[in-house]
Amino acid sequence: MKTNPEHGFGTRAIHAGQQPDPTTGAIITPIYQTSTFVQSSPGVIKGEYDYSRAANPTRDALQANLASLEGGRHALCYASGVAATGAVLHLCSAGDRVILCDDVYGGTNRLFHRVFAQLGIETVLVDMTRVENVRKAINEHTKLIWIETPTNPMLKVIDIEAVTGVARKHRITTCVDNTFASPYLQNPLRLGADIVCHSMTKYIGGHSDAIGGALVTSDDEIHQKLKFLQLSEGAVPGIFECFLYLRSTKTLHVRMERHCQNAQRVAEYLAAHAAIEKVIYPGLTSHPQHATAKKQMRGFGGMVTIYLKNGLEASRRMLERVQIFALAESLGGVESLIEHPAIMTHASVPPDQRARLGISDGLVRLSVGIEDVDDLIADLKQALA
Numbered sequence: 001m002k003t004n005p006e007h008g009f010g011t012r013a014i015h016a017g018q019q020p021d022p023t024t025g026a027i028i029t030p031i032y033q034t035s036t037f038v039q040s041s042p043g044v045i046k047g048e049y050d051y052s053r054a055a056n057p058t059r060d061a062l063q064a065n066l067a068s069l070e071g072g073r074h075a076l077c078y079a080s081g082v083a084a085t086g087a088v089l090h091l092c093s094a095g096d097r098v099i100l101c102d103d104v105y106g107g108t109n110r111l112f113h114r115v116f117a118q119l120g121i122e123t124v125l126v127d128m129t130r131v132e133n134v135r136k137a138i139n140e141h142t143k144l145i146w147i148e149t150p151t152n153p154m155l156k157v158i159d160i161e162a163v164t165g166v167a168r169k170h171r172i173t174t175c176v177d178n179t180f181a182s183p184y185l186q187n188p189l190r191l192g193a194d195i196v197c198h199s200m201t202k203y204i205g206g207h208s209d210a211i212g213g214a215l216v217t218s219d220d221e222i223h224q225k226l227k228f229l230q231l232s233e234g235a236v237p238g239i240f241e242c243f244l245y246l247r248s249t250k251t252l253h254v255r256m257e258r259h260c261q262n263a264q265r266v267a268e269y270l271a272a273h274a275a276i277e278k279v280i281y282p283g284l285t286s287h288p289q290h291a292t293a294k295k296q297m298r299g300f301g302g303m304v305t306i307y308l309k310n311g312l313e314a315s316r317r318m319l320e321r322v323q324i325f326a327l328a329e330s331l332g333g334v335e336s337l338i339e340h341p342a343i344m345t346h347a348s349v350p351p352d353q354r355a356r357l358g359i360s361d362g363l364v365r366l367s368v369g370i371e372d373v374d375d376l377i378a379d380l381k382q383a384l385a
């Protein structure tokens, strides 16, 4: 089926980028598990393909699917989310400044500060919930603004339209890490961003069984540069992974609806629990950027962050006692996960930066899955008893 941008999200999720296989009629895009393609005469290729690092039909189908879901013209896929992030950073040169939101994925923080800093790219951390902070951090060398929203693990919501508006005035490229929201809940290109970045490992994949990343843009010039970098640096995903992600996007809208419903119920339950000091969830009216979330997101996502009243002792006890929630890093899968950012996912963030952000010993992050929500709540209840 040929989809167009007017089709609804679910229709595009299932069909965009995919046609029945021309040789057999197979409804599902085959896994073109091949590194090379035969030529009839030197340089004469059948169709569009010569070598799978450059392009592969299964990867092309996934890229077309993701472009459609983000409302962009082009998508490129990578071996991981951080490989996609690195590709964007390679658009910068020595002497450039990058503005990064302060509460950013740990691996992104490490890549900016410990890898690209050595290449002479300066990173400035900014709390982007106030757009004035972004404006103040801009100087003549600023080349890129990197936004992540909602952030990890504090679930701050950044006004994408406001920040990209400022960037545009200064001709600065913007990239939004849209991993936590997924393309179903938020489309940053429609809010003025130049590039969208995903860790497909999380909600896009949704089954905790593959690592992958993606970039989407509608800017032809940026796309050409990124495509050249994808070919030159070679951090492409395996072909089987591309097949898994194509299978996953078909259910993204259904999964996200349930993640949002379950997370809202879990957040409301925990907010009323005596052992909990505070719940952070963009869907609660108590969230400081609830209005911004409502404006730019279709739903509030599956991530919930909580502070326990008795710090490390209480959080350790809860994390050891859960039965359905699994104690593990990562997020976005159908199964519920729970973790301790200070000890686990954010251990690589310097302690002073963690303290400034509020990543303390009583902080626990939940990735609410799509199990029956009454079972999830019963599990949390017994773990906190």
Ligand SMILES: *Cc1c(COP(=O)(O)O)cnc(C)c1O
Pocket (backbone or CB within 6 Å): 080, 081, 082, 083, 105, 107, 108, 148, 152, 177, 179, 180, 198, 199, 200, 201, 202, 211, 212, 213
């Ligand atoms: C996991 C994650 C990444 C990195 O992705 P990988 O696939 O693990 O390389 C980047 N950004 C966010 C928000 C993430 O959660």
